[in-house]
Amino acid sequence: MYAQQVDTGSKGLKSLDEMSPEERHFQEKVDAEVRIEPKNWMPDGYRKTLIRQISQHAHSEIVGMLPEGNWLTRAPSLKRKLQLMAKIQDEAGHGLYLYSAMETLGADRDEEIEKLHRGEVKFSSIFTYPTLTWADMGAIGWLVDGAAIVNQVPLQRCSYGPYSRAMIRVCKEESFHQRQGYEILLTMMREGTDEQKEMVQDAINRFWWPSLMMFGPSDTNSPNSAQSMAWKIKRHSNDELRQRFLDQTVPQLEFLGCTAPDPDLKWNEETGHYDFGEIDWQEFFDVLKGHSPCGVERIQQRKKAIDEGQWVRDAAVAYAEKKQANNAA
């Protein structure tokens, strides 16, 4: 979900004959569904692609805490406050174990975070959108976590062992978040006032298209997919996953009693899938380039937290060193 347009640095796929013996051995293992582990030989491009993808994924978990954090101090009941806090805490945890998975590839967490703060690497486009009402907490749980699950379920079988194992844990928690998000909306629609129902529809109107964009550009415009698929980092195309998400989400939308902001959305008997309208790709690419509603603020907040926390981390290190010196003496 949280990784879009990951550059593989590859100009085209090599056939087994064109590969070096090491590369061929590696590719054969991947083809045979044998997991690649940190100490195994791997092509440089594979390593770099994974570092890019996992760091982007981890950054997205951490930046993704902010739109929800925006409502944490205003959650409307004890139950909702506890739920939201636990959800955000899970996301911090996901970020942590994704950074750990990334570090098994030789990358450094602090360096990668600095790259994020310098704007050199991306986080998921979805988290640049503002959260304007409490209903957005439901819409994010349902749609954003829902899209994330569709994207991450195949990643549980990713060829890189530490990443695939991290995903197994993440997916379990995301499913829980998605049900919670849906329940927030359902409560407002079933038991809420007219104002609350309007809030729900408004949140869906705003998060519908950005959620569909989470799957990345359409297959015809996704130059890195072929290499990622050959390496079995990626298992399905962007459009395939987007369709899967849509097919499972529309019945849930109807059950809520809400509508999608898409006049072209309709069931297609022949294909057995929902047809939907054209995504505004201009908006997607604008957002990725930084021309986004809250992208600047998200990074500013993250950078501020880390910069202002420097003295705290320094103190912790200095104290640990003193303690160690005392123990040695």
Added chain:
Amino acid sequence: MTTDQALTEYLLRLADTDMVLAQRFCEWCGNAPALEEEIAMMNVGLDLIGQARNWYDYVAELRDDGHDADFLAFRRNEREYRNLLIAEQPRGDYAVTTAKQFFFDVWHHLVLTRLTESSDERIAGIAAKGLKEATYHRRRSTEWMLRLGQGTEESHRRLTDAVQNLWRFTYELTDTDEIEDQLAEAGIGAGNVGDVWRAEVARVFAEAGLELPEPARHFYMDGKNGKHTEHLGFLLAEMQYLPRAYPDATW
């Protein structure tokens, strides 16, 4: 005051203090100095809201006036809130949050320990559950007092400033009023934990290289009886915004 009236007042103090402190933790979301601290603070915040809910539920049952825990948390104003003053102080930097939490945690741990022996079984049960959490909270904030106290010159300076600023509110942790004395005599409340609190704080201060100030004295403010600093109103305005703006809504 009847024992029941005293009891609901006493429980609200415990509940409101937990709630207000947790709200300050919520403000740290996305702003913590490290990811690990982000998670740890959420943990403590979750524990505190959970405990607040248990106390509020009990108050709601005792009062039996049709108002539930959410009403108690989200519909009472600043003069009705009974939290300790130290809980409502702004989160400040990490030194302020650490010192504030440490002063509270030592007190909280002592109080809950005594409450596990309360003649009121409901209180004893809630306290026993909360005590496990409070034991971790106290260990965590004590460790941070040592880290910041002994860490670097800057961390020591910041912690010293934080202590100087917050110390004046600690009299609420060491003094008791009539309600607390009444309930202690009835074998229900924790009574005064001031001496033990001061001894424990002194021990950690010595290890952290901090100077222990003279005991704080009462000075007009009285959080336990609803006379707060100016910070609480803003905290509640934010926290209670939705239930107050949409009084008929179901969330």
